[in-house]
Amino acid sequence: MAQFIIRRILIMIPTVFVTSMVAFIIIQLPPGDYLTSYVANLSASGEQVEEHVIEALNERFGLDQPIYVQYLKWISNIITKGDFGQSFAWRTPVENLIWGRLGLTVLISVATLIFTWIIAFPVGIYSAVNKYSLGDYIATFFGFLGLAIPNFLLALVLMYIAFKYFNQSVGGLFSPEYVEAPWSFEKVLDLMSHLWIPMIILGTAGAASLIRIMRANLLDELGKPYVRTARAKGLPEWKVILKYPVRVALNPFVSTAGWLLPTLVSGSIIVATVLSLPTTGPMLLSALTTQDMYLAGAFILLLSILTMVGTLVSDILLAALDPRIRFD
Numbered sequence: 001m002a003q004f005i006i007r008r009i010l011i012m013i014p015t016v017f018v019t020s021m022v023a024f025i026i027i028q029l030p031p032g033d034y035l036t037s038y039v040a041n042l043s044a045s046g047e048q049v050e051e052h053v054i055e056a057l058n059e060r061f062g063l064d065q066p067i068y069v070q071y072l073k074w075i076s077n078i079i080t081k082g083d084f085g086q087s088f089a090w091r092t093p094v095e096n097l098i099w100g101r102l103g104l105t106v107l108i109s110v111a112t113l114i115f116t117w118i119i120a121f122p123v124g125i126y127s128a129v130n131k132y133s134l135g136d137y138i139a140t141f142f143g144f145l146g147l148a149i150p151n152f153l154l155a156l157v158l159m160y161i162a163f164k165y166f167n168q169s170v171g172g173l174f175s176p177e178y179v180e181a182p183w184s185f186e187k188v189l190d191l192m193s194h195l196w197i198p199m200i201i202l203g204t205a206g207a208a209s210l211i212r213i214m215r216a217n218l219l220d221e222l223g224k225p226y227v228r229t230a231r232a233k234g235l236p237e238w239k240v241i242l243k244y245p246v247r248v249a250l251n252p253f254v255s256t257a258g259w260l261l262p263t264l265v266s267g268s269i270i271v272a273t274v275l276s277l278p279t280t281g282p283m284l285l286s287a288l289t290t291q292d293m294y295l296a297g298a299f300i301l302l303l304s305i306l307t308m309v310g311t312l313v314s315d316i317l318l319a320a321l322d323p324r325i326r327f328d
Contacts, residue, residue: 004319005312012308016301017075023300024071027293035088074294078301085294089287094298097283102302104173105279108198115203116210117253123207124214125246131219139211146208152270155201159275162197171276173198198275202268206256213252221245247321254317 055064065073077083084094127136162168172179173194178187221227222245230240269281280299287296 008312008315016305019304020075020301024297027296028067084298087292087295089290089292094295098298101278101280101283111195111199112203115199116206119207120210120214124211127215128218143208143211146204151201152274155271155274158197201271214249217249218245221248254314
C-alpha cells in the first residue's frame with residue numbers, strides 16, 4: 001500500500017505542472033488580452049486612451065512579454081513566494097480573492113458529497129434487494145425525476161419555499177447582517193442554516209445517478225456464487241448483503257470523490273448565479289470572460305490540485321476497499 005501511495009503522489013507532481021501550463025495557454029488562446037478588452041470598453045464609452053498609456057499598462061501587467069516568459073514568471077512566483085499575481089479587473093492580489101471563495105466551494109462540495117451518499121447508499125441497497133417492488137419503482141421514479149429537473153429550476157423552487165414557508169433570506173450563504181461580519185459562532189450557524197438549499201440542489205442529480213449505479217452493481221453481485229455460499233452457511237441476510245456484495249458495489253461511491261469538485265464547479269455556475277453564492281464558479285466565469293488571466297489561472301490551478309488530491313484519496317480508499325486495484 002505504501003508503494004502504491006508514493007507512486008500516485010510522484011505522478012501528481014508532473015501532472016500539476018502540465019495542468020498549469022495547459023491552463024495558462026488555454027486562457028491566452030482567445031484573440032487579444034485583458035488590456036485589449038479594457039481599451040475597447042473605454043473607446044466604446046467615448047473615452048480615448050493614448051498610446052503611451054497603453055504601452056505603460058502593457059509593461060505594468062507584463063503583457064508585452066512572450067507567453068512562456070509570462071508563464072515562467074507566474075509559476076515561479078507561486079512556488080517561491082505564494083504570489084498568484086495581480087487581478088486586472090479587481091486591481092488586487094489574486095490570493096486576496098480566491099481563498100474565501102475556494103473554502104466555501106470546498107464546504108459546499110463536501111456537504112453535497114455527504115448528502116449524496118446518505119441518500120444514494122440506503123436507497124440503492126433497498127432498490128436492489130427489493131427488485132421490482134413498489135419501493136423500487138418509487139425510488140426509480142424519483143431518481144429519473146432528479147436527473148431530469150434542471151438544477152437552476154430546482155433552485156428557484158427551493159428559494160420560493162424557503163422564503164414563503166420558512167421566512168428565510170433567499171440567496172447567498174449568509175444573512176445580510178453576516179455578509180461582512182467577522183467569523184463567529186453565530187455566523188457559522190447562519191451559514192449552516194443557508195447551506196441546505198445548495199446542498200440539496202447540487203446533490204439531487206448526483207444522488208439519483210448513484211442510486212441507479214448502486215442498484216445495478218449490487219444486483220450483479222447478489223447473483224454470484226459467493227453470496228449463495230454465504231447464505232448456505234447460515235449467515236443472517238443483512239450480514240450477507242452488507243459484508244460482501246455491498247463492499248464490492250461501493251467502488252463507484254468512492255471513485256466519485258475525485259471528480260465531484262470539478263463537476264460541481266463547472267456544473268453549478270448557473271445555480272451559484274441564481275442563488276448568489278460566493279463560490280468560485282461565477283468569479284471564474286467572469287475572469288475567463290474578461291481574460292483576467294492570473295485570476296482565472298489561479299482558480300484553474302487550485303481546482304486542478306484539489307481534484308488530484310481528491311482522486312488520490314479516492315484511489316487510496318479504493319485500494320483499501322478492493323485489494324485487486326493496488327495489486328494491478
